[in-house]
Amino acid sequence: MLDEIGVDLALFSDHDSVRWLTGLDLPAPALLFFERGEFTLLADEGFAAAAAFAAEFGCAFVPIVGYTIQQPIDAPARLAEALRDLLADVSRPSGPVGVEEKSLPLALWQTVREALPNCEHRSLEGSLLPLRAVKTEEELARIREGFRLVTIGHQAGRKAVRLGQREIDVWTDVQTAVEREAGMWMQMGNDCIVGHRPANIGAAPLDYDIIANDSLILDLSVVVDGYWTDSCATYYAERPTAQQVEMHKFVEEALAFAVSLIRPGVVAQDVDSKVRSYMSAGGYEVYPHHTGHGIGLTGHEAPRIVPYNQERFQEGNVIMLEPGIYIPGVTSVRLEDAFLVTSDGVEPLSHHDKGLP
Amino acid sequence: MLDEIGVDLALFSDHDSVRWLTGLDLPAPALLFFERGEFTLLADEGFAAAAAFAAEFGCAFVPIVGYTIQQPIDAPARLAEALRDLLADVSRPSGPVGVEEKSLPLALWQTVREALPNCEHRSLEGSLLPLRAVKTEEELARIREGFRLVTIGHQAGRKAVRLGQREIDVWTDVQTAVEREAGMWMQMGNDCIVGHRPANIGAAPLDYDIIANDSLILDLSVVVDGYWTDSCATYYAERPTAQQVEMHKFVEEALAFAVSLIRPGVVAQDVDSKVRSYMSAGGYEVYPHHTGHGIGLTGHEAPRIVPYNQERFQEGNVIMLEPGIYIPGVTSVRLEDAFLVTSDGVEPLSHHDKGLP
Numbered sequence: 001m002l003d004e005i006g007v008d009l010a011l012f013s014d015h016d017s018v019r020w021l022t023g024l025d026l027p028a029p030a031l032l033f034f035e036r037g038e039f040t041l042l043a044d045e046g047f048a049a050a051a052a053f054a055a056e057f058g059c060a061f062v063p064i065v066g067y068t069i070q071q072p073i074d075a076p077a078r079l080a081e082a083l084r085d086l087l088a089d090v091s092r093p094s095g096p097v098g099v100e101e102k103s104l105p106l107a108l109w110q111t112v113r114e115a116l117p118n119c120e121h122r123s124l125e126g127s128l129l130p131l132r133a134v135k136t137e138e139e140l141a142r143i144r145e146g147f148r149l150v151t152i153g154h155q156a157g158r159k160a161v162r163l164g165q166r167e168i169d170v171w172t173d174v175q176t177a178v179e180r181e182a183g184m185w186m187q188m189g190n191d192c193i194v195g196h197r198p199a200n201i202g203a204a205p206l207d208y209d210i211i212a213n214d215s216l217i218l219d220l221s222v223v224v225d226g227y228w229t230d231s232c233a234t235y236y237a238e239r240p241t242a243q244q245v246e247m248h249k250f251v252e253e254a255l256a257f258a259v260s261l262i263r264p265g266v267v268a269q270d271v272d273s274k275v276r277s278y279m280s281a282g283g284y285e286v287y288p289h290h291t292g293h294g295i296g297l298t299g300h301e302a303p304r305i306v307p308y309n310q311e312r313f314q315e316g317n318v319i320m321l322e323p324g325i326y327i328p329g330v331t332s333v334r335l336e337d338a339f340l341v342t343s344d345g346v347e348p349l350s351h352h353d354k355g356l357p
Numbered sequence: 358m359l360d361e362i363g364v365d366l367a368l369f370s371d372h373d374s375v376r377w378l379t380g381l382d383l384p385a386p387a388l389l390f391f392e393r394g395e396f397t398l399l400a401d402e403g404f405a406a407a408a409a410f411a412a413e414f415g416c417a418f419v420p421i422v423g424y425t426i427q428q429p430i431d432a433p434a435r436l437a438e439a440l441r442d443l444l445a446d447v448s449r450p451s452g453p454v455g456v457e458e459k460s461l462p463l464a465l466w467q468t469v470r471e472a473l474p475n476c477e478h479r480s481l482e483g484s485l486l487p488l489r490a491v492k493t494e495e496e497l498a499r500i501r502e503g504f505r506l507v508t509i510g511h512q513a514g515r516k517a518v519r520l521g522q523r524e525i526d527v528w529t530d531v532q533t534a535v536e537r538e539a540g541m542w543m544q545m546g547n548d549c550i551v552g553h554r555p556a557n558i559g560a561a562p563l564d565y566d567i568i569a570n571d572s573l574i575l576d577l578s579v580v581v582d583g584y585w586t587d588s589c590a591t592y593y594a595e596r597p598t599a600q601q602v603e604m605h606k607f608v609e610e611a612l613a614f615a616v617s618l619i620r621p622g623v624v625a626q627d628v629d630s631k632v633r634s635y636m637s638a639g640g641y642e643v644y645p646h647h648t649g650h651g652i653g654l655t656g657h658e659a660p661r662i663v664p665y666n667q668e669r670f671q672e673g674n675v676i677m678l679e680p681g682i683y684i685p686g687v688t689s690v691r692l693e694d695a696f697l698v699t700s701d702g703v704e705p706l707s708h709h710d711k712g713l714p
Contacts, residue, residue, distance in 0.1 A: 069647050069663040076459040101464040102433040106456060106478070109463045121463070168540050172533040179529050183564030207540030290426050306426040 001131075002034065002098060007122055009090060010034040010098030011083075013108065016297045017100060017128050022059075023138065024049055025226035028066060031079055031108070033086055034098070042082050044075065062086070080111045087115035096122040133294055133302040134316035139227060140340065143295075143318060146229035147338065147350050149186070149222045153178045154233055154352035157192075157218040161235035167192050167205035170216060178222055189299065190230070191219035195331035201289065201324070210237045215244060215331045217324075221299055228299045230320045232336030233354045240356060247325045247333045248356050250282050254323040255335050258291065262319070262339060262346050268309040275323060284325050287334075292321040295338070317341040318349065358488075359391065359455060364479055366447060367391040367455030368440075370465065373654045374457060374485050379416075380495065381406055382583035385423060388436055388465070390443055391455070399439050401432065419443070437468045444472035453479040490651055490659040491673035496584060497697065500652075500675060503586035504695065504707050506543070506579045510535045511590055511709035514549075514575040518592035524549050524562035527573060535579055546656065547587070548576035552688035558646065558681070567594045572601060572688045574681075577709075578656055585656045587677045589693030590711045597713060604682045604690045605713050607639050611680040612692050615648065619676070619696060619703050625666040632680060641682050644691075649678040652695070674698040675706065 002010055012018050012032040019025060021032055022041060030043035030050075038060070043050040045063030054061030062085075064078045065071075097112055099121045112119065135143070156177035160170040171192045179186055192205035195215035202219060210216060214237040221230045234251075236244060258275045272291040279286045292305035295318055303311045303319065313319070319341065324334030335354045339346035359367055369375050369389040376382060378389055379398060387400035387407075395417070400407040402420030411418030419442075421435045422428075454469055456478045469476065492500070513534035517527040528549045536543055549562035552572035559576060567573060571594040578587045591608075593601060615632045629648040636643045649662035652675055660668045660676065670676070676698065681691030692711045696703035 069645075069661075069665075071665060072661075073657065099463060101467065102462050104463045105459050106461045106463055106466045107458040107482075109466075110458065125464075166540070168536055168542075171542070172536050176529040176533055179525055183523070183525050185525075185528070185561050204542050288426075300430065304426075304429075308426075308428060 001127060002124075005098060005122060005124065005127065007096055007098035007124075008036050009094045009096075010124060011104060011108070011112070012100060012124070013105070014100045014103040016132075018043075019226050019297055020128060020132055022050075022053055024053055026050070029075060029079070030064075031083065033083065035086075035090055040086060042079055042086075076105065076107060080107055083108060083111050084115060087112065090116070092116075094119065096120045098122050098124040100124050129302055132296050134314055135296065135318050135340070139296070140318075142225045142227040143229060143338075143349065146222045146224040146227060147231070149178050149182055149224070150220055150229050150231045150350060151352045152181050153188075153220050153222060154218065154231065157220070158233070158235050158353065161210060161216045161218075161237060163210060163212070163237050165210050166207045167194060167210075167216070168207055170210075170218070171205040174218065174220065182222075187223035189219075189221040191217055191232075193217055195327075196329055198329050200328060200330075200332040201287075201326050201334075213238060213241055213244075213331070215240070215333065217332055217334050219334065219336065226297055228295045228297070229350070230295055230299060230322075230336060230338060231350045231352055232322055232324075232334045233352055234333045234335065236357060241331075244331055244333070245356060247284075247331070248335075250284065251323050251325055251333045251335050252354070254278050254282070255321055255337065258321040258323060259337070259339065259346060262313060262321075262341060263344060264313050264315050264341060266313050268303045268305045268311050268313065269307055272305045272307055272309070275321075279323060279325070287324045287326065289322075289324075291323065292319055294319050313341050315341055315343050358484060359481075362455060362479060362481065362484065364453055364455035364481075365393050366451045366453075367481060368461060368465070368469070369457060369481070370462070371457045371460040373489075375400075376583050376654055377485060377489055379407075379410055381410055383407070386432060386436070387421075388440065390440065392443075392447055397443060399436055399443075433462065433464060437464055440465060440468050441472060444469065447473070449473070451476065453477045455479050455481040457481050486659055489653050491671055492653065492675050492697070496653070497675075499582045499584040500586060500695075500706065503579045503581040503584060504588070506535050506539055506581070507577055507586050507588045507707060508709045509538050510545075510577050510579060511575065511588065514577070515590070515592050515710065518567060518573045518575075518594060520567060520569070520594050522567050523564045524551060524567075524573070525564055527567075527575070528562040531575065531577065539579075544580035546576075546578040548574055548589075550574055552684075553686060555686050557685060557687075557689040558644075558683050558691075570595060570598055570601075570688070572597070572690065574689055574691050576691065576693065583654055585652045585654070586707070587652055587656060587679075587693060587695060588707045588709055589679055589681075589691045590709055591690045591692065593714060598688075601688055601690070602713060604641075604688070605692075607641065608680050608682055608690045608692050609711070611635050611639070612678055612694065615678040615680060616694070616696065616703060619670060619678075619698060620701060621670050621672050621698060623670050625660045625662045625668050625670065626664055629662045629664055629666070632678075636680060636682070644681045644683065646679075646681075648680065649676055651676050670698050672698055672700050
């Protein structure tokens with residue numbers, strides 16, 4: 001890819017680019033330096049996995065001093081110093097330098113210009129995104145482990161939704177179940193909200209009470225080794241009302257319809273449009289959000305299933321589908337599942353119970 | 358300050374700079390644009406508090422499109438477009454542009470250079486840090502609320518430390534207590550580790566069991582409206598051993614000694630050096646970390662109480678003091694309190710129980 005772009009020298013500064021290229025869930029800013037086929041990773045000296053990675057894959061590793069009591073904490077300055085040293089050894093002339101200009105700090109670009117006066121830059125911005133949309137087995141293993149934890153979170157959530165509890169009480173039960181199972185802190189999201197909220201599509205949990213005839217949307221992501229999952233189910237404070245049962249069943253059907261459309265070669269915006277039509281044909285207002293989206297190192301990435309997107313699904317995509325119905329201040333339902341796009345359809349990745357009680 | 362630096366035009370791109378200048382706990386990248394005495398805030402359109410702030414303080418507000426289903430999600434590109442529009446209206450000649458070069462992305466600097474060809478930049482990097490070290494009443498109110506939650510977290514932690522529990526079980530109890538009290542998600546840290554770990558100074562909780570005669574260090578921060586707290590106590594699985602009692606009492610004395618040294622005008626490195634001497638005079642190995650540090654929008658900021666720091670304490674500093682004793686693989690003790698530096702000494706800000714059981 002760098003050959004095609006025409007650079008012998010490149011800097012990957014985007015946090016997700018460095019994570020994807022190394023497979024490391026780097027906790028702090030890092031830089032991946034490329035020169036004529038060789039990579040050098042510049043990362044915090046305290047991150048043991050970086051040194052192990054470098055040794056395993058023959059990538060040079062430059063440790064950057066982070067926390068210290070002997071001098072001010074200033075990783076950006078140390079990173080610039082280390083980059084200056086690397087650039088001193090670059091064979092000249094070097095041609096244009098590939099950069100990710102939306103994340104590369106001006107200070108590092110100045111370092112490049114001081115070492116290689118008058119050099120030009122060429123954009124690498126977004127160049128990895130199409131590659132990131134097709135997952136490897138290594139990535140899928142992290143994602144599958146995430147969905148195992150998602151199921152455990154939803155089991156706790158379903159149990160916690162009852163009169164006398166608040167959104168935040170449900171959430172802390174979910175969080176506790178997931179973290180105790182994982183045996184560690186987990187980055188988690190997204191929505192945990194009652195149906196009687198004025199805006200009941202999505203938000204972080206607050207101290208809203210679960211009231212009579214309430215619904216609660218639990219939209220849960222658990223991040224494993226940097227890889228996001230996603231999922232949604234809707235639970236009820238009591239026996240769901242006739243209206244809730246009808247809405248819930250319709251969303252189940254809409255989700256099944258959406259799933260039936262996915263296979264390699266299908267255009268994302270066509271799926272989006274068909275599922276929106278399905279909702280309105282059923283007499284419901286069409287949800288204002290995406291029909292679905294890819295996941296990976298971020299919670300929302302390619303392929304997005306939205307009105308403008310002409311991308312085609314490919315084998316190896318990991319996508320979410322999430323139709324919903326929202327009656328502001330009254331009740332809402334959303335159901336969401338994850339799928340791996342296979343050669344002729346999909347393989348379900350999420351396994352939480354989304355059924356009516 | 359900008360007059361002294363000699364700039365009529367400035368960009369604050371550091372997340373903490375924008376938060377400190379506005380008082381807003383902005384969730385996403387934002388930019389504060391300054392021209393001849395007037396500020397313009399560029400921030401996500403979905404962040405309602407930004408518009409309210411702008412209206413209240415007469416600061417212009419440019420909403421940036423974040424999530425949308427009508428076009429790719431690309432806040433950095435929208436931010437550059439909005440900046441281009443602002444720069445089109447700048448009175449010329451403008452002189453040098455003040456920038457924070459460690460955070461300003463190259464893409465935004467290119468936008469500046471296209472609008473104002475050949476303009477130079479002047480560094481604002483770190484210019485706000487001395488100002489941030491002296492807290493206002495508004496900041497102290499957030500910090501005090503944080504310490505109220507810290508006390509609740511420690512109460513839950515003390516109760517949770519017993520045989521049969523793991524580090525992560527203690528942590529989820531602490532987290533649940535704090536979040537249920539706050540009625541919302543809270544950013545929290547830092548350490549929750551048993552004494553029998555080989556490295557028992559600090560780390561996130563894992564599935565280490567609490568074993569016979571164990572100690573557990575709970576170093577707890579709760580972040581309220583962007584403002585960090587910090588605190589540490591040490592709890593015991595059973596009745597503490599004679600060695601643990603002796604260590605615990607000595608650390609209590611070391612902490613009291615450290616507190617007694619703090620007043621405006623005292624040099625940070627002198628406190629650091631005296632407390633380290635106190636530890637070694639007591640026959641203990643000196644902790645390898647800071648003696649203490651300031652807190653604010655980050656967990657570690659000025660004034661750092663470390664060997665190199667010649668800063669003097671000022672009225673309005675909020676500082677932590679945290680001596681500890683660590684016997685790797687056996688047991689460890691750390692006790693930490695927070696103080697506001699007053700005109701003649703300190704006012705305690707943390708109120709959690711650090712005593713022996």
